[in-house]
Amino acid sequence: MAPELAPHYRELSLPSVRQTVQRWLDAQEGKYPAEGAPDEYSRYAELAHRITGDRAAYFRNLVAEIEPGPGYRVLCLLARAGVFRSVWTTNFDGLTRKAAVRAGLDVYEVSEDSAARIHRPAPPNALLHVALHGDYRYDALRNTDQELREQNAALSGALGTAAASQPMIVVGYSGRDRSVMRALAAGYRETGPGRLFWCGFRDEEPLPEVGKLITWAREHGHEAYYIQTMGFDDLLSRIAAACLSGDAAAEARAVVAAGAAARDVDPPPFRIEFQHAAGLLKTNAFPVTCPTEVLQFAAPAFTGEGAWGMLRAHTAGTNVVAVPQGKKVLAVGLVDDVRRLFELLEEEVIERVPIDGRDLSREDGAVVSLLTAALVRAVAAARDLDTDGEDLLWTRERGVRHQIARTTCFVQQAALLKLRRQARKDYVLLKPTIRVTDARGAPVSQDVSKEAKRQILGKQWNQQFNDALVRWKDRIFPDEGRTFEFPHGQASTFQFHIRKAPALAKILSASPRGAVQTAPGLDRHVRHFGTIFDEPALIFAPRRGGAEVRDPHPIRGLVQNRPYDYVLTAKGLAAEIRLGVVCPRTDVAAFGAYLARLHQTIQPDSKQEYLLPYPGFEKVFGAALDIPDPKGAWYTVKEPVQGTDIREGALQLRRQLQQAIDALVGACAPTAVVIYIPSRWRPWEKYDLDGEVFDLHDFIKAYCVLKGVATQFIREETTTKRYQCEIAWWLGLSLYVKAMRTPWILDDLDKDTAFVGLGFSLDPRSERGKHVLLGCSHIYSSDGIGLAFRLSKLDEGFQRRGNPFMSKPDARRMGEQVRQLFWETHQRVPSRVVLHKKTPFRREEREGLLEGMHGVEHVDMLEINVDPMLRCVALRPTGGGQFRGDAYPVRRGAAVVIEWNRALLWVHGAADPVTPGPKPYYQGKSRIPAPLVVRRYHGSTGLDVLAGEILGLSKMNWNTFDMYAKLPATIESSNRIAKIGGLLERTNPSSFDYRLFI
Numbered sequence: 001m002a003p004e005l006a007p008h009y010r011e012l013s014l015p016s017v018r019q020t021v022q023r024w025l026d027a028q029e030g031k032y033p034a035e036g037a038p039d040e041y042s043r044y045a046e047l048a049h050r051i052t053g054d055r056a057a058y059f060r061n062l063v064a065e066i067e068p069g070p071g072y073r074v075l076c077l078l079a080r081a082g083v084f085r086s087v088w089t090t091n092f093d094g095l096t097r098k099a100a101v102r103a104g105l106d107v108y109e110v111s112e113d114s115a116a117r118i119h120r121p122a123p124p125n126a127l128l129h130v131a132l133h134g135d136y137r138y139d140a141l142r143n144t145d146q147e148l149r150e151q152n153a154a155l156s157g158a159l160g161t162a163a164a165s166q167p168m169i170v171v172g173y174s175g176r177d178r179s180v181m182r183a184l185a186a187g188y189r190e191t192g193p194g195r196l197f198w199c200g201f202r203d204e205e206p207l208p209e210v211g212k213l214i215t216w217a218r219e220h221g222h223e224a225y226y227i228q229t230m231g232f233d234d235l236l237s238r239i240a241a242a243c244l245s246g247d248a249a250a251e252a253r254a255v256v257a258a259g260a261a262a263r264d265v266d267p268p269p270f271r272i273e274f275q276h277a278a279g280l281l282k283t284n285a286f287p288v289t290c291p292t293e294v295l296q297f298a299a300p301a302f303t304g305e306g307a308w309g310m311l312r313a314h315t316a317g318t319n320v321v322a323v324p325q326g327k328k329v330l331a332v333g334l335v336d337d338v339r340r341l342f343e344l345l346e347e348e349v350i351e352r353v354p355i356d357g358r359d360l361s362r363e364d365g366a367v368v369s370l371l372t373a374a375l376v377r378a379v380a381a382a383r384d385l386d387t388d389g390e391d392l393l394w395t396r397e398r399g400v401r402h403q404i405a406r407t408t409c410f411v412q413q414a415a416l417l418k419l420r421r422q423a424r425k426d427y428v429l430l431k432p433t434i435r436v437t438d439a440r441g442a443p444v445s446q447d448v449s450k451e452a453k454r455q456i457l458g459k460q461w462n463q464q465f466n467d468a469l470v471r472w473k474d475r476i477f478p479d480e481g482r483t484f485e486f487p488h489g490q491a492s493t494f495q496f497h498i499r500k501a502p503a504l505a506k507i508l509s510a511s512p513r514g515a516v517q518t519a520p521g522l523d524r525h526v527r528h529f530g531t532i533f534d535e536p537a538l539i540f541a542p543r544r545g546g547a548e549v550r551d552p553h554p555i556r557g558l559v560q561n562r563p564y565d566y567v568l569t570a571k572g573l574a575a576e577i578r579l580g581v582v583c584p585r586t587d588v589a590a591f592g593a594y595l596a597r598l599h600q601t602i603q604p605d606s607k608q609e610y611l612l613p614y615p616g617f618e619k620v621f622g623a624a625l626d627i628p629d630p631k632g633a634w635y636t637v638k639e640p641v642q643g644t645d646i647r648e649g650a651l652q653l654r655r656q657l658q659q660a661i662d663a664l665v666g667a668c669a670p671t672a673v674v675i676y677i678p679s680r681w682r683p684w685e686k687y688d689l690d691g692e693v694f695d696l697h698d699f700i701k702a703y704c705v706l707k708g709v710a711t712q713f714i715r716e717e718t719t720t721k722r723y724q725c726e727i728a729w730w731l732g733l734s735l736y737v738k739a740m741r742t743p744w745i746l747d748d749l750d751k752d753t754a755f756v757g758l759g760f761s762l763d764p765r766s767e768r769g770k771h772v773l774l775g776c777s778h779i780y781s782s783d784g785i786g787l788a789f790r791l792s793k794l795d796e797g798f799q800r801r802g803n804p805f806m807s808k809p810d811a812r813r814m815g816e817q818v819r820q821l822f823w824e825t826h827q828r829v830p831s832r833v834v835l836h837k838k839t840p841f842r843r844e845e846r847e848g849l850l851e852g853m854h855g856v857e858h859v860d861m862l863e864i865n866v867d868p869m870l871r872c873v874a875l876r877p878t879g880g881g882q883f884r885g886d887a888y889p890v891r892r893g894a895a896v897v898i899e900w901n902r903a904l905l906w907v908h909g910a911a912d913p914v915t916p917g918p919k920p921y922y923q924g925k926s927r928i929p930a931p932l933v934v935r936r937y938h939g940s941t942g943l944d945v946l947a948g949e950i951l952g953l954s955k956m957n958w959n960t961f962d963m964y965a966k967l968p969a970t971i972e973s974s975n976r977i978a979k980i981g982g983l984l985e986r987t988n989p990s991s992f993d994y995r996l997f998i
Contacts (some may be wrong), residue, residue, distance in 0.1 A: 006566060019020045020573065020740075040176070065663065068099035070854055072234035073255045075238050076103035077128045083243050084557060085166075086128035088159055090177060102126050115154040131157060132180060156180075160187030164222075165196045172232050175210040188217040188224075196224040199235060214392070231820060232812050233852075256812070257851050265414050267936050269900035272508055272529045276515045279507035281530070281872040281890060282471055285420065286477065287425035289501040290360065290371055294494075295331040297350045299342050303327050315341065316389060319487035321373040323366045332374040332486055332494045352722040360421045373417050374486040375428065375496050379417070381488035391416055393476075394435040404452045409436050409444055411452060417474045423899045425527070428498055429869040430476070432456065432468035441971055457924040466873045466885035473500065495986045502528035507874065507898045519881030530904070531945060535911065536952035538744040541566040550747050554727060554955065554963065556914050557744060562622050565742040569623045577739040578633070578837050579627045582660040583638040583679060587716075591676045592634075594719045594863030595627045598732060605724040609913035609921035610963060614728040621743070623737050633668045635660040640684060648695055649684035651789045654778030657700050665709055672710040672738040675700070680717045694824055697982050705980070705996045710738035730960040735959040737995055747950040750945075754830045755780035755953065756818050757970030758837040759798075759977065762802040780970060808844040808851075815852020832858040832941075835951065836970040838865055841937040850938075860939030860946065864971050866930050870904070872896070873928065888920050889928045892964070895947050896931075904931035905947050907954045908966045932967070960997040973997070 012258045026031040032047075033040045046756065049058050057096035072095050079100065080082050100107045110117045117442050119305055122128045130453040132155055134825055156179060162168065164187040175181055176200075187194065196217050200206055203878035217224035229235045233256075240252035302311050315322050320341050331338050335350055344350065348884035359367035373390050380387035387393050392414055400409030416436040420427050436452045460468060485492040505528040506518070518526075537550040540561035548564075551557035568574040583591050599618070601661035604611035617625040628634060637656040640649035661673055677685070677696075685696045698714055704711045718727060736743060757780070787926035796807035806814060822830055833856050835841075835849065841861045853859060873888045876884035908929035910920040922929075934946065965972055977997045 003265045005571065005573075010365060018738075024573070024967070036821060046843060054395060060071060062070065066093055066095065067633075067855075068095045068102075069330075070233075070256050070851070071236040072096055072099035073103065074233075074236040074252050074588065076100050076105055076127075077248060077252050077255065078236070078240060079105060081244055081248050083239070084127070086122075086162065088130045088162070090133045091178060092131075094131075097129050100129070104313050110155070111121045112155075118154055130158070132159070133177075138794065156183035156186075159183040160190075162194075163187035163188040164192035164197070166193065167195045167197070169199060171229065172201075175207045175213070180459060181209055181213060183215055188213070188220050188222050194222055194466070196222060197227055198225065199227045199229045201229065201231060201488045201661065203403060214788045217372070223689065231816055233816055233854075234813055237852060253667070257847065258304060267901060267938055268940050270897045270903050270936070272531050272895075272897055272943070274508035274531055276509045276512045277506055278509035278514055278532070279516060279894065280468070280518060280526075280875045280877075280884075281505040281507065281894070282869045282875055282885075283503045284430050284504060284873075285503045286430060286473075286501075286867075287503065288426050288428045288526075289497040291353045291420065291494045291496070292331070293354050294367065294370060295335065295338055295350050296325070296336070296353045297316075297326050297342070297344060297348065298327070299304075299325075299329045299333070300345075302329055304340075311391075319490070321370060321377065321389075322371045323373075325366045326378070328602055330370050334487060334492065337487070339583045357421060357424055360419065360426055363418075363420065368419050368595070370415065371461050371496075374494060375419070375907060376417050378484035378486040378488050383476055385475075385864060389785055391418060392433075399437060400436070402452065402456070404436070404455065405443075405448050406440065407448050409452055410441075411456060414467075415476070416869060422872070422902075423527075428496075430469065430472055430502075431869050431871060432460070432465065432472055454926075455827060460927050461887070461925075462874050462889045462928050463885040463887055465871070466871070469873065473502070501525045505530050507531060507894065507896075508683060516877045517881045518883075521882070522881065528898050530894060532891050533893040533895060533947050533951065535893060536948060537747040538657070538955065539747050540564055540744055548979070550868065552756045552912075553608070553636070553914055554744060555961065558620050559612050563736070563741065564745050566622050568741070569621075574623070574741065576626055576671075576737070577735060577741075578668070578671045579628060580635070580664035580668060580673045580930055581628060581630075581676070581736070582637060582657060582664070582673060584633050584639050584677040587676055587678055588630045588634065590638060590718070591714075592627075592630050595674070597984055598625060598728060599736075602723040602725040602728050604707075606726050607923075609917070610917060610923070611725060611729070612914060614725050614732070617732050617735075623736070623739075623741070625732075625735065628668075630816060632662060633670055637663050639681070642680070646684060646685070647689065647692075647694075650687060650696065653681060653684050653696060654699055657696075658703060661700075661704060661707075661711075665707065672712055672735055673704070674712045674714060674735075677713055677715045677746075700978050702995060708996065726961070733958060733961045736998070737998070740993065740995060744957065745922065746956065749949060749952065749994055750832065752830055753832040753834060754822055754951075755949070755970050756833060756835045757973075757974030758814070758970075759974030760839075769795065780956070803839045805839065805842055805843050806848065808848040811845040811848025812852040813848075817847040817854070819853050829853075829855045832856070832860070834860045834862065834939075834941075834946075835862050836862050836950075836968060837974070839863065839973060840935070841932065846938050857899065858939065858941070860941050861937040862939075862946065863933075863935040863937065864950070864968065865933050865935075866966075867933050868930075870933070871928055871930065872904070873894040874910075887923060889919075890931070892929075893947075894931075895943060896945070901937070901949075902933060902935045903943055905934050905950060905963060906931045907951060909966070911963060921963070925962070930966075 022035050023619060026034070033043045037043075074709040075084065075087070075096065076099050080103070097107055097109065106123060108117075108126040109131070110128065110129050111131035118130065159180070160183045163184050173180075175839075178460050184196075186853075187195070196214065198210055200530075210226070214226055214478070217652055237252070237256050240249065244252055285476055302314070302322075303326075311322045311324060311329065316339055319335075319337050320331055322331040324330075324331050329342075338344070338350060339348075356956055357366050358363065360371075363366060369390075376393060377389055378385050379385065380393055384396065386396055394412045394414035397412065398411040402409045402411050402601055412435045414430045414433045416429075417427045434453060434456055436449045438444055443454075443560050477498055479500065482500060483495055483497045485495045502525070504522060504526045504795060506526045508529055508531050509515070525782075535552040537552050538554060538557055540549045540551060540557045541564055542549050549557070549561045551561070565574075579595075581591070581595070583864055589592075600612040601616055603615060614620070617623075618750075637660050638652075639656075640652045644652070657675065664670055664673055681696075682910075687694050712731070715730070721727060728812060733743060779799040791803075794806055794810040796810055798805055798807065799997045818833065819829060822833075833853060840863050843850075846861060847860070850859060874886040876886040876887060878884050888910045890906050890909045892906055892911045894904075894906040894909060896904045898904060906929055908923065910922050913919060913921045932950070934950065936946070950968045953970055954964040954966070956969040956971055957965040973994055977994060980997055
């Protein structure tokens with residue numbers, strides 16, 4: 001292989017990489033064995049190292065530094081307990097022997113040079129260890145086909161005898177070695193109590209030889225089974241759980257958990273080490289002092305399922321708010337009002353119970369909901385506002401008339417209030433919004449309300465948002481009254497005291513250049529500190545030879561250079577991208593003309609600060625795009641007749657599309673299949689009827705994933721939209737990526753770090769409450785390339801407040817999957833793994849993941865989410881230490897530490913334009929950006945590194961040609977893949993390239 005090609009073929013866990021290599025091997029006129037051939041391993045071993053001594057040295061070096069994992073140590077405990085008496089192995093690593101010696105077991109070793117020992121009885125309580133292919137310490141190893149055929153007759157005969165006379169578990173062995181399979185077949189030809197348990201990895205299909213052996217054993221009176229497992233470590237831990245008891249069982253559990261409990265310690269705090277003030281941000285968080293107690297009483301009629309709704313209805317329009325808490329009810333209000341409202345007898349106790357910071361730190365907890373509702377009602381009464389009684393306030397004035405989505409609406413100014421706790425201090429978040437009603441004052445539909453907010457609030461940019469925030473602040477918190485009691489005006493002890501000035505965040509820099517001064521009056525409101533991290537660079541191939549090129553801008557990087565993997569095109573290994581097209585007959589001409597525009601130049605008519613002219617596919621990517629003639633690789637599908645029943649129409653469409661895709665793949669093997677979806681199919685694209693859920697897009701994606709077919713859906717609305725330059729860039733990139741090509745990679749990340757996105761979904765086919773959770777681990781390499789995903793059914797998954805979580809055993813298996821994926825690619829464990837997910841990492845999840853990733857030195861676990869309420873306004877200095885709202889929002893890359901283990905990170909924000917100029921680029925230009933909330937549960941990596949990685953991974957979502965996505969690719973992809981993966985027929989598939997899902 002040419003040296004310049006090596007980086008593009010290093011990720012051997014990717015099916016696309018293996019397929020490309022195999023195609024090249026197959027093209028060498030019989031020089032190499034066919035894929036899956038019985039002599040595949042042995043032939044390559046001989047070709048790679050023709051001299052026997054060199055082969056032995058290679059394998060000796062390969063295994064020299066490998067240490068026994070938890071599975072081998074548990075195996076030794078089982079051997080000590082008499083569950084296993086012998087180990088027969090074709091491996092050269094000696095891991096069983098190493099583990100046994102360290103465990104203090106006597107090991108009776110037999111290998112090539114000591115085969116005669118197999119006929120002598122092993123010493124009592126000794127573990128028989130037979131190295132069938134030799135021991136690299138003493139023997140000539142057996143690797144080639146000829147060597148394997150010459151398997152020692154004594155060892156083969158003894159293996160057959162052992163198989164016939166005692167139960168045998170086969171794990172981690174494929175069955176390719178014909179000499180071993182012959183020995184086993186000979187053994188099972190004989191009568192005896194021997195049983196066979198052949199263990200496969202996940203749901204990988206066994207070789208035909210394995211199936212034949214199982215059938216052969218059964219035909220000769222032996223029990224024989226094929227068992228799916230989650231790998232060696234998991235299998236041994238489960239056997240130990242079933243076979244060991246007492247101290248032995250406890251020791252096995254300790255081995256599996258070795259080091260995990262000690263390693264799961266509180267992480268160090270996030271720190272901003274810089275000293276020079278470079279800017280100021282204003283939050284929408286106002287310091288508040290909350291009540292320190294609530295009322296608690298028993299009300300059995302208002303507990304259990306539906307309690308929240310019942311209490312909300314029961315207290316509506318009263319001076320009491322109440323929420324369920326276990327078997328009790330928590331309330332705020334006058335005691336007499338509570339007793340009267342809930343018809344409590346005098347002897348029924350109403351307690352005053354204290355609340356503390358732990359209660360207020362649970363953002364979706366009962367206490368926070370209770371106090372938020374009390375505050376909102378108190379503010380509404382004191383300031384002559386209307387309220388929903390939960391978190392929304394609005395003005396009493398009649399709304400302004402608007403025409404939204406063909407609906408006459410009336411829009412009122414409104415504000416949302418939420419309580420939050422940050423760094424042991426309480427805040428009330430104030431977020432301006434609107435309330436949309438019809439002419440009668442009733443709320444409009446959710447779709448109309450959403451569109452109204454998009455049209456109206458979308459234009460509330462940084463300065464306008466700041467103005468709205470100030471107006472609401474002055475309305476709610478005037479100087480003369482910032483204490484609110486509930487019920488209002490009744491001398492209640494339940495009081496909220498709110499400061500009028502919001503919390504500020506000071507942005508720091510390492511350089512004194514551009515430093516700003518802040519007036520003392522502002523400094524006293526600074527509660528948080530932050531900084532702005534640099535925009536991550538991307539790596540491209542040079543246009544005319546030379547070193548790799550770095551550019552933070554993806555479109556500019558491609559226009560001025562070449563895709564990162566351009567060498568594959570230049571060397572002729574992937575010079576052309578061939579499309580197959582599925583389309584209704586009536587749309588063939590128009591859609592064909594639309595696809596042809598990918599070869600044309602299109603001038604930008606939107607996003608002027610970001611887009612460059614689209615010069616045509618080949619000029620951008622350097623590879624030919626073969627768009628077939630409608631008489632070629634096109635397949636026209638029949639359509640349901642208008643008015644067809646929803647289910648029937650959906651069934652017809654999915655069958656037609658499946659048939660079309662199969663026909664195209666069989667006839668011309670396109671690189672990707674483009675599917676045109678006309679608007680008239682909308683009635684049959686989705687339905688949720690009688691508990692049955694269907695989504696045409698997700699169904700076809702899942703169908704094609706199993707077949708390894710990349711697909712691109714194009715809707716009719718896309719072809720008629722404005723801004724076709726933007727769409728051409730997106731579609732061109734999507735087709736290039738789905739050809740399993742790499743347009744760019746990330747620069748400046750630690751090469752021994754890997755990233756994992758964990759996502760979850762519900763399996764719609766499972767019974768309610770029965771193993772319905774699916775977990776997806778999506779792996780990214782150190783340069784940001786999405787490698788593959790693994791989908792697994794969680795045996796003991798559960799939900800809390802609607803969020804799915806893993807049990808400790810599920811988390812351990814997930815960690816083992818991650819470790820296995822890396823091992824398949826690099827033949828080593830990475831020194832650092834970073835895990836991202838959208839839900840908290842519970843303690844049992846942390847411990848399980850650490851156990852599963854045994855041997856990984858550094859593990860970072862980050863919860864990454866968007867707070868729907870928390871916002872910051874960018875300020876600019878006006879002189880004299882004063883500031884005012886800026887015209888542009890917070891910079892992308894800004895980070896603010898709000899708590900020891902929590903930080904805000906602006907992945908979405910103002911960025912540098914494609915060509916130098918005074919105006920920054922604000923992607924989407926809608927309102928102000930919401931920061932990500934990054935919470936660390938485990939690990940010690942600095943915020944600068946973690947933030948840089950998240951910013952970089954936000955540029956690796958190849959399903960869009962935006963400068964970045966609002967979430968890192970780890971989060972976006974894992975949740976999307978888990979959703980589609982829930983439709984797969986199998987829940988533990990082989991590693992699929994994630995590009996099949998986008």
